Amino acid sequence: MKLRPQNGFCINKVAPKVRKVLLWFHLCHINNGLFIELNKATINMLRIAEPYITWGYPNRIPVRELIYKRGIVKRNHQRVPNSDNFVIERKLHKAHDIQCVDYLAHEIFTVGSHFKKAPNLLWPLR
Template sequence: MVSYSVPTTQQVLLPETLLKKQKSDATAEAKATETKVQLRKAQIAKRRELVRRAASYRREYQTSERQLVDLKRQAKANGSYYVSAQAKLLLVVRIRGINNIPPKPRKVLQLFRLLQINNAVFVRANKATMEMLQLVLPYVTYGEPNLKTVRELVYKRGYGKINKQRIPLDNNSLIEQSLGEKYNISSMEDLIHEIITVGPNFKQANAFLWPFKLSNPNGGWRTRKFNGYVEGGDFGSREQFINKLVQSMN
């Protein structure tokens, strides 16, 4: 009988450079996987924080509304009337064009950023603002926006000033990149809350918002824009009735 010897398997030796590259690739892949996991966890935590904030804002709004109702009922039970505190926030809408505007009102309109007809902006209600509004009364109408009006304007007509460009606010990350690190405003609800409460960072939040571009009101303006609102016209203070106007223009 003839016997055959089976050749033994020889170990293949890889170049040292290839071994180092494989080790480096494995380390990089593990690091990338860990980074992706950590990023995912951070995103989940951030989302939960935004949801928690939005819920706290809702509770704050509901508590404020209940307190207002209770105060009105209490005043009525005592045979008197409840007088609300002076508004802290105003919404100003430009209703007339550029023809025949004197230099001083033109400058005030520029300061308000009301450069076009049907532009609207939020302003803080204080003595200086009220004096400026008196200078541009024939060209604007204003009033006290409620939460619904502020929310609908920001969500439907909201644009941000990012790198001097008008960018639609369709992503919370746009707000976070511009206002999150310095002012802790990271979402649409944060922005709305800062505006409606006229918070400590109202100036920065309002400057971030581009002036709202509204349409002509449904059914057109009233008899004449050149008469005050209380006279049957359109300019001047509308108080809470500004909300009805904006609803017809939004």
């Protein structure tokens, strides 16, 4: 099985195990970022790729600003700019009670009960 990132971009000169971890996290491009929940498995994967990535715990205000400025929403497998709260409300309001960007940022920061759905709404941040 050959793993290839999207858009034909390839991570060159990287060990196969590290390459696989970077692909699992969708970190194919330079300066990409994402929010993940830390557990034993993800911490071990982060340690494998540690020479190529930085990771840490975010603050509330930078999370909100990143989502406002760089957040792009997944809608029908297409990239939709986060221009207003209507896109987020339509996707997450009924099932997860997330109504706007502030609620989305709060859910990501606090790793709330709907954390798995919240970051999956966004493409990796650039």
